[in-house]
Amino acid sequence: MPTAPRAPWSRRPVSVAAVALLVAVAGALWIAAPKRSVSTDNAYLQADSSVVAPKVRGLVAEVLVRHDQHEHRGDPLVRIDAEEFDARVASAAAELQNALSGVAAANAALVALDAEEKLAASNVHAARTSIRSAEAQQSLAEADRKRFDALIASGAVARRDAEQYRTAAVTAQANAEHSRAEFAVSRGQASVIRAKRLTLQANLAQAEAAVANAKAALDLARQDQTNTLVRAPIDGVVGDRQVEPGDYVKPGSRLLTVVPLDALYVIANFKETQTARMVVGQDARVDVDALPGQTLHGHVESFAPGSGSQFSLLPFEPGTGNFTKIVQRVPVRIRFDPGQAALARLRPGLSSTVTVKLIASPSMQAAR
Numbered sequence: 001m002p003t004a005p006r007a008p009w010s011r012r013p014v015s016v017a018a019v020a021l022l023v024a025v026a027g028a029l030w031i032a033a034p035k036r037s038v039s040t041d042n043a044y045l046q047a048d049s050s051v052v053a054p055k056v057r058g059l060v061a062e063v064l065v066r067h068d069q070h071e072h073r074g075d076p077l078v079r080i081d082a083e084e085f086d087a088r089v090a091s092a093a094a095e096l097q098n099a100l101s102g103v104a105a106a107n108a109a110l111v112a113l114d115a116e117e118k119l120a121a122s123n124v125h126a127a128r129t130s131i132r133s134a135e136a137q138q139s140l141a142e143a144d145r146k147r148f149d150a151l152i153a154s155g156a157v158a159r160r161d162a163e164q165y166r167t168a169a170v171t172a173q174a175n176a177e178h179s180r181a182e183f184a185v186s187r188g189q190a191s192v193i194r195a196k197r198l199t200l201q202a203n204l205a206q207a208e209a210a211v212a213n214a215k216a217a218l219d220l221a222r223q224d225q226t227n228t229l230v231r232a233p234i235d236g237v238v239g240d241r242q243v244e245p246g247d248y249v250k251p252g253s254r255l256l257t258v259v260p261l262d263a264l265y266v267i268a269n270f271k272e273t274q275t276a277r278m279v280v281g282q283d284a285r286v287d288v289d290a291l292p293g294q295t296l297h298g299h300v301e302s303f304a305p306g307s308g309s310q311f312s313l314l315p316f317e318p319g320t321g322n323f324t325k326i327v328q329r330v331p332v333r334i335r336f337d338p339g340q341a342a343l344a345r346l347r348p349g350l351s352s353t354v355t356v357k358l359i360a361s362p363s364m365q366a367a368r
Contacts, residue, residue, distance in 0.1 A: 039355040043268035055227040078230040085225040096214035106204035236260040266334040268354035304331035
């Protein structure tokens with residue numbers, strides 16, 4: 001009886017095994033291959049908002065903006081009652097006028113002293129001239145007295161005839177001493193005037209310093225008066241308005257916040273293992289949860305100088321306690337590309353998913 005033909009080996013198991021092997025190899029290659037992009041849903045929109053606070057204290061007289069109102073830089077927001085500050089300006093202005101009057105009086109005293117100084121110098125000169133004249137008369141009278149004394153001694157002249165010359169000599173000596181005394185007095189007066197000038201100059205310097213202080217006080221009072229009108233520091237939209245008319249506010253107290261909606265950006269917190277090939281300038285895709293189906297485009301603008309935990313209230317301390325390695329996240333700033341209509345609908349705080357297209361360019365990595 002002839003034997004039955006031997007059945008050929010089935011190729012199905014071989015084919016399945018080959019496919020499985022190929023899938024495994026492809027999966028391994030895909031896992032090992034560098035990623036073309038990285039993504040995170042730990043991303044939120046932010047803006048560099050400006051908190052508005054007053055520089056002076058007082059009662060709020062008027063709030064000049066509504067909630068969610070768009071404002072430009074310099075627009076008035078809140079007006080504080082300025083009655084007290086107006087009075088301070090008036091008082092400071094009066095103090096300045098008083099100080100200016102003091103300077104004028106000091107200058108007038110110096111001008112008057114100039115006349116006194118000239119008169120004193122003239123008196124000194126006159127006294128010096130008088131001394132010279134008196135000394136000359138004294139010398140002449142003394143010479144006459146000596147000549148007549150010699151004549152009396154020789155008997156050529158009677159004693160009574162020489163008495164007038166003796167009297168004249170005594171009178172001339174007295175006049176000379178009087179002139180010397182007047183000269184001393186005039187010099188003393190000149191010294192007093194010089195000392196008085198130093199005093200008046202010191203008074204003038206003090207008055208000028210008082211003027212400078214009064215001007216500074218007036219400038220400060222005017223500045224406070226100006227600061228009663230609180231203005232917008234930047235362009236943006238008013239948010240978180242906490243002030244109402246009648247509130248008593250102090251310097252630094254929060255009144256409201258101005259949010260620049262035209263300068264929003266995204267802070268995407270990528271895992272540290274995702275940032276190895278991420279560099280500034282790479283394209284980014286942003287999917288905002290509030291705008292389903294719409295994709296926004298941007299680029300990597302900068303990297304934070306530390307992981308997010310480094311700037312928290314309680315920074316991560318790996319050297320204390322039982323160490324457990326935790327993957328850190330690095331805040332990456334994503335700036336939107338301009339000209340996208342959907343940007344007008346964005347608000348700070350919205351959640352988003354960010355995908356960054358990686359570029360393995362060594363030059364871009366070096367620029368990071």
